[in-house]
Amino acid sequence: MGLPAVLGVNFHLTPGYTVIGIVLGGVYALAAVGLVLIYRVSGVLNFAHGAVAMFATFTAYEVSTVKGAPGWIGAIVAIAVGAALGFAIEYFTIRPLHGRPALVKVVVTIGWLLVLQTAAGLIWGATAYHQPVRLVSRDGFRLVGTDVTVGYDQLTTVIVALIFALAVAALLRYTTLGNAMRAVADNPDTARLWGISVNRVTAASWMVGSAMAAVAGVLITPLIAFDTFSLTVVVIYAFTAALIGRLSSLPMTVVGGFLLGLAQTYPRMFSSLSGTADAVTFALVLLTLGVLFRPGGRKVRVV
């Protein structure tokens, strides 16, 4: 099959596909929010973000599905585990690398990715089918004007993503901790001069970011496959979403997520190939990097 099988113009799919794309984008946005917070404050691209989310979600699974506790208790456990993991990663393995280039810290998170994924596989089984923790019902409602049904769980993902983004934006702007985070993000040495405990602020950002990852994991897993590697793949797309949002602000990240979701969904209107979403994602990445780093343009601050 060398050419897409359906080259017909399917524009009438547009409204439905827009909805689907936004829902998908909500998943990416939710996954990206914590990631961007961590990146902005500590300068580290946390490759293990998805793995942390996955591991936390598995603990929710253990508590709720295996041991029978109600779903929301599982979610709380997941948040705690996520925050603890975030703290552990920052305190034990990022902080000792102070002064080293950012790339080294990124590679450390890759190490964590391997550790967490394998550990989850060993504890809970790498391929067994796991029933995901469902916090929200799968019933849905049909959107007027399209023929697409949106589930409440899907809608929740989008709403929570928006809430998180706004909450973090508010945190950064209006609270002391937030101000401290922004100061650290701008210039840690200056921040230190102002009496801000850079270590504590950084640790806080990791904890909050990872807690958000845990929430993302619990909400997203019913929508995708619940296993040890799917969330990591989602997070890589979340990077891209963050990139499209120019890594600059949380609301922009959410917008970037939606854009990516749409960009991955629309091509299906014209093509039946399985890889079109990735081709578009790649093109978007190139485009974004090109725009961000265009010669003569204002170089984006790395933080």
Place this chain on the structure above:
Amino acid sequence: MSARARRVGLLVVAVIAIAWPAILSDYSRSLATDGLISGLIVLSLVLLTGFVGQISFCQYSFAAVGAFTVGSLVAAHHWSFWLAMPLGVFGAAVVGALVGIPALRLSGLFLTILTVAVALFFDRFILASGTWDAFSGGLSSFVVGRPSFLGVHLDTSYRFYLFVLGTFSLCSLGVWNFRRGKTGRVLRAIRDAEVAASTLGINLTAWKLAAFATSAALAGLAGALLAVSIGSVSTGGYDLVHSLGVAAVATVMGVNSVASAAAGGLFLVFGPEILRHLGVSSQWFNLITGALLIVQLIVTPDGMVTDFQHKLGHLLRHRAARKAPVPATELDVRDDVPVRTGVRS
């Protein structure tokens, strides 16, 4: 390390590498062969990181270019391996240069994202069925037989192992020579001081692109050899996950020393094997690699092999110095300058 010690060491290693597999089983030889092929990919990372200071997470995509070129040309069009392989290597180099173009402007972290995107793009789009079936084989795999080298058919595991060993050694030697040579040292120096480099009149762009192209070419060569080693080429073995794994091991071993190529490759292959012999699930291998990666970056930041070489070197130098003071003749450029890429530390 002194030149003499190094030569003795190399000789010992060479003898072991040639003689020992002769008495091992077929299976062990094939493992060793695959280890060396993985080592080639680690070598490609040593080259890239050593010169450009960037870590790439898409080396297996370049390997895929080499492997699928060989696969499609040999299996479907009945070319000779010796024609298909150089074409594959060249193709990989071209792709590497293409990836290098945006890399010229990107700093470390963003280049990382780019290489991840390349890896995903390659595996999930280019190699997916329907996109370019003539190249990727679509839903079936290409079957490739062993070639003959100078009249000797490489079908036995020992012969093929020796061939791969020879190839690997040549490439290692080439990379090492280049690093030691004047151009190499200069390039390493400019890695950290690009302004100085441009005042020296070095065409940075050309060198960086060349580094990407050569690194990709090495990976492409590894891919071509892999095609022949396994005997078939199918999608599924060249994805992001493999690239991440090899980058992790390369970092653990140390991207600044050529010896880590062999060490890394063998580690990748024999690590799980050793675990199996100990009766431990070989899933633990990933865990161990991840943990090693973390620990190593904190404790021995230059990589285990590089650090080891240095310590050994110091040891030998001290002993030598005590025997007779020898004026330092070789300009000993430190090759463990940390990779400094982003602004943020």
Place this chain on the structure above:
Amino acid sequence: MGSSSVRERIAIVFMTLSVVATLVLGGALAAQLGHPRQQVVQVGEASATSSGGGVSAGDASAAAPTDTGSATAAGAPGDAASSAGQAASGGTGGTGSPTAAGSSTGTAAGAGGTAAGSGTAAGAGRSAAGRTTATTRAPSGPAAAAGKAPAPGAPGAVGDKGPDSPDEGVTGDFITVGGIFDETGPVDATVERDVVRSYFNQVNAAGGVKGRKLRLLDCDSAFDPSRAHQCSQRLLSQKIMGMVGWTSPSGEEPETKFLTSQGVPVIGGLSVPAQFQSPLAFPTMASLELHGTAMGHHAKDLGVEAPGVIIVNVNFIAPLKDAMLKALQQEGIKPVDIEQVDITKADYSDIIVKMRAAGAKSILAGLDPFSYARMFQAMERQNFKVPTLGFGLDKKSANDAYGSFIDGAESLIPFKEAFDPGSANDPDVQEYFGAVQRYFPNQAKSLDVYTEAQWVAAKVFVEGLKRIPGAITRQSLVAALNTLKDFKPGLIPSVTYTPGNHDPNHCFNWIHNVKGAWKTYATNKCF
């Protein structure tokens, strides 16, 4: 930030330990590799992997009736040999792969324990919570082995044992075969492995074949074709007689070619094209191409109109797709849309919406079980209830994830549908379920069409062994298998092999799902 001298010291210690460890392990490995010893492993090794979970309750090495007993556990107590391990080394990317690191299979705690096995070691051996390595089996009582033989299959003739051929996996105590399975990764084939082991355990409990016990060495290919190749080589080095009941979607096609070129017979498998192209390959399931043809023609019977076709992007589905499209064309049915998906595709809403918009009134699908789950979930969410025909839909554990839209779905199977409540009294089905329940109860609900194929493969293999008149070798096995005519292993009407390429299974049963249960409503549809 610790003081740098402390860090220096830690670094030196760390490196020294690494070097020492490497040397020691390397030396040990070297000794091993130079002379791969015949691993003496107890039958029914535990598996430490995933879902199958459960420790295999291998039957204890029952005192073989003729054997001078327990030369099995023979070995030294220290003989904890792994073996049953898999090679997942994959020089190419052994690491990195998050899921794919080969899992292991446990070591069989060699433990000296001799003899005194009991036929029901099953109960004894089972330990709680899977994932540990083999337990030592409770040596319960005297060799009551014979007493509990459940298998109707007769044990090997006591007297006529025949000579050994250790290079081909036949020793005084064991006949060893191998299997490559995608045990970790997106696909979980541990159930196929355990089904073969169930049958072997059953046969061993009844005394084995020709005075020897059967054992299956498995290797995890982790959905990576290069690992699959490593597995082939590893299994070869472990001296196997052939492959029985293997299931490795990632690498079965090229490895079939490789193994048969090495003279190794291959029995069972996924019915990839290569298995119909070699006289050494003995498939037990209809070819995938035939499945496609059957689906296309069955669509006509079902009155399928305007189908949307969804196919997963894995390398052995290709012949199915082309054959199905051709059959549809012959029947005058034109698909409104043909979509291809990746095995990791998470949400099928876009496909379903597109199908609906294209006017699809039915769905024809060729996916793996968990992709089906996501497809049905999307169908349910979008309320797109149309007749659905899919190949390989009857995996019970996945059915739980399909939701309510599985009701009414159609499928086809070239075997007797074991989950059909109407088959409950069929003795062959009872034997099949019984063995799995006894030895690997955790796998009982993961059975599907592929496991039936491998069960038949195991049976066919044992029958072939029994028919060998003299020395057991690969050649004599192949010759014996070629004498199978109208052999009835159960689950399939009959199997006939003749010299040359083999293609024994051409007929299907149509099944459909009625409120969660699969029912057969037509049999013997042959193509």
